[in-house]
Amino acid sequence: MGDNVRYSLLLTTPALSDTTPPTVAPPERMTPDERRSAFSLASIYAMRMLGLFMVMPVFMLEARHYEGGADLSAVGLAMGVYGLVQAALQIPFGMAADRVGRKRVIYIGLGLLALGSLVGAMATSVTGLALGRALQGGGAISAAVTALLADQTRDEVRTKGTALVGASIGLMFALSLVLGPVLSAWGGLPAIFGVTLLLALAGVLIVRFWTPAEPALPDPGAAKHSLWGLLVHPDLIRLNFGVFALYAVQLASWVAIPALLIQAGVPSADHGWVYLPAVLLSFVVMAATLFPMERRGLLRPLFLSCILLVMLVQAAWGWMTLGQPQLWLLVLLLFLFFCGFNVLEASQPSLASRLAPLGSRGAALGVYNTLQSLGIFAGGAFGGLLLKRVGAFGVFGASTALMLVWLVVAWGTHYVRKSPMSAGTAH
Helix, strand or coil: HHHHHHHHHHCCCCCCCCCCCCCCCCCCCCCCHHHHHHHHHHHHHHHHHHHHHHHHHHHHHHHCEEEEEHHHHHHHHHHHHHHHHHHHHHHHHHHHHHHHHHHHHHHHHHHHHHHHHHHHCCCCCCHHHHHHHHHCCCCCCHHHHHHHHHHHHHHHHHHHHHHHHHHHHHHHHHHHHHHHHHHHHHHHHCCCCCCCCHHHHHHHHHHHCCCCCCCCCCCCCCCCCCCCHHHHHHHHHHHHHHHHHHHHHHHHHHHHHHHHHHHCCCCHHHHHHHHHHHHHHHHHHHHHHHHHHHCCCCCHHHHHHHHHHHHHHHHHHHHCCCCCCCHHHHHHHHHHHHHHHHHHHHHHHHHHHHHCCCCHHHHHHHHHHHHHHHHHHHHHHHHHHHHHHHHHHHHHHHHHHHHHHHHHHHHCCCCCCCCCCHHHHCC
């Protein structure tokens, strides 16, 4: 048994630097290198997502001024092609990260993001915008970043690292709703693409000079599963369905939420100021609940409770569409939504990295991020279709039903490894 424990520690605590000895820290506290890894990789995520999110509130309006902008279907395709390309490349990029290294894949992805931003900034037609967005989507580095974070953190503190990444996504989403319209008013879409180009280049510098040295890749023959084995892994299936449902519901919600805010008396230009405090306060709740409860072995009830919370918020929003929305209640529900969303966003990739076979961690996270991207696409596409056909009540009704299905699916998920060796075996 002692040998097994020592072997497990070797697997889950890789050396973070080639020149310095590992730092000893209490199990629940991050070492300096773990904090450096978490903050640097979260910064890369934040810069990338800020650039991509800033386009969302203004793209449909600004693209109409380009050649071909009268064709709204073409404009919609130019905006959404990013998600489709990213979904197609998540698994190949994840598998490449297992073979050639995490940082190399991250450099390539940030390079494609920079190139796509340059093409978008120089575009004069909707076709040019679509090409730029497609190239941006080619920078599918989510799996490589998450795999590198998993390599550089222990199981006991990994959720803190993924929480920083999740918090960066939520914060950038809220900030983008404020900054996007400001940059658009100053310089249109070229200004937004130009800022995204600078953010991508800054990300390259962070990887090079701030992110800790990449540990050696695991032996390709050790605990490695085929792609099919990852697709049928029971616990990974549950997590993959979960991230699809979570992001589909989030995007579908934001198809209908802006109209509710306008009905409640909030001008569209001020929506970001409603989202931002709700997001920031929800981070406080996440920190006060997720980390202590995980240390006490209570992640399962918290996880399931947050799925239930998001489901109830969707149902409440559906009920609000039947009458005149009250601003105080709408803001309260937004806060509760982000409380549940942030806990789920932080804990799911951490669980996926623990349950994935060691030699296929990048590929497993590639599958996970593919389902995330497909959820984003499905939420936006089907949310818009439901809004057009049956109204906002139908959007929130479908989201409530999807969250209920997820609650049932997630019920049997394993939240800790069954044994020190279970990371390398499907069960």
